[in-house]
Amino acid sequence: MEFVSANPTGPLHVGHGRGAAFGASLANVLAAAGFNVSREFYVNDAGRQMDILTLSTWLRYLEMNDIHIPFPQNAYQGEYVKTMAQLIYEAHAQRYRHHPDLLLGDLPESAREKAIDTDEQLDKLIANAKKILGEDYAYIHNFVLTEQLGDCRNDLMEFGVEFDVWFSEQSLFDNGLVARAIELLQSKHYLYQQDGATWFRSTDFGDEKDRVVQRENGQFTYFASDIAYHLNKFERGFDQVINIWGADHHGYIPRVKGALQALGLDPAKLEIALVQFAVLYRDGKKAPMSTRSGEFVTLRELREEVGKDAARFFYVVRKSDQHLDFDLDLAKSKSNENPVYYVQYAHARICSVLAQWGGDFVDLMQLTHANTEELSNPGELALLQKLIDYPDIVEMAAKEFSPHIIAFYLRELAGEFHSYYNSTRFLVPEISVQHARLALIASIHQVLNNGLNLLGVSAPDKM
């Protein structure tokens, strides 16, 4: 199962957060349903975006060396770029300082005063930077990649999202897998040349148009490495391959499945779950979101503002293919308005009761032999039924890729418990009744714990 797979070109933002929360929860649910799940993050460390980040960082570094070139509008504007430049400066001082004439050589004179804003000019700057820096370019490239990836990994870890495999796109090129995938398609006659580029006949498999795999300039497209990546996934022997993508990539599905089919693989083994965008609202207003301009709320800021538990719960409480309005003010309110506390509170209450009962582990074992005949009122019977439902709920959530079903279930279970709590005393003198009721709430405690765990939400003993 592959998810997040954000470009390591800047901090994760709240949009990535949803994919992370959904993917991690779904992986947990699938594992709980009995599947052997491998969690994978595909690292786009080979593309042009990394070059732009490298250039951006170097330009910021030059500024620190009193070399001022108008910062390109389509470069990475974020403060974190300056931070990385600062780190390089502190470690290597003026080592990467070069005269601006070399960099601006073949650009229009106006580029000295006014920031450039076209892709062509940006690519020229990148090409020049590679020429001027030589070996040093690779150092900066590697430095910013390591920085961003480390930051990303750390960020996700603190969000309770961990991966078994971090798969490098660059490794596909280094190991010749891209070349092999392309040759394979070639040998099956699914490729052709036109306008100097190499095209894949994706229209043979229902796509709207054929797609370029190798550009006129010799560069492979992202699609090319993606074909190699998916071929590699299948060759690793997974029974089922699951991708979680942002909904803006939905147009990408036919070409990837088409490529698999062309390679003689079963496209039905690849399931793609689309996650819609999350839109943040603060004070009733939309919060701005744009990676390139540096104007976005980061996942880290979100976690600091609303806390991990509320963030994880809010992200998965909606069906993933629905747009999500994320109300920051609601998520961070620590009152009855906030649904995450409702479930956690039920758990904490049970812990409190069990603590006051004071039994130890041996006593708890006795509870499992409690006389359940004592549980007879409608609330108790409803709770028993609810607990019995849990395995089916997990199975359904797994089958439909819908962790939100777990969230709804937990809220219902917590609701029935709270109601029970208010109507019935547990620590009553009659031992037979007491043990039966304690056995019931201990079971609820267990299921709440399991369910919250699947969602990546903590189950506190005290609140």
Added chain:
RNA sequence: GUGCCCGUAGCUCAAUCGGAUAGAGCACCAGCCUUCUAAGCUGGGGGUUACAGGUUCGAUUCCUGUCGGGCACGCCA
């Protein structure tokens, strides 16, 4: 313009992939703490499921159209 997704209570969303009186939370109104945690409980109002047709014993669900919103339509990733 073409394709995909969506439209359910004032707000945010469910509805076991065609079943019985469409359910929760928030907000609003009225009650409940000398008893295991009031981040809780009890009760109440709130709907022509965007609209118009069609299929069906039965439609929020399936089909067609209209209106409204999102996304995608690069030799970008």
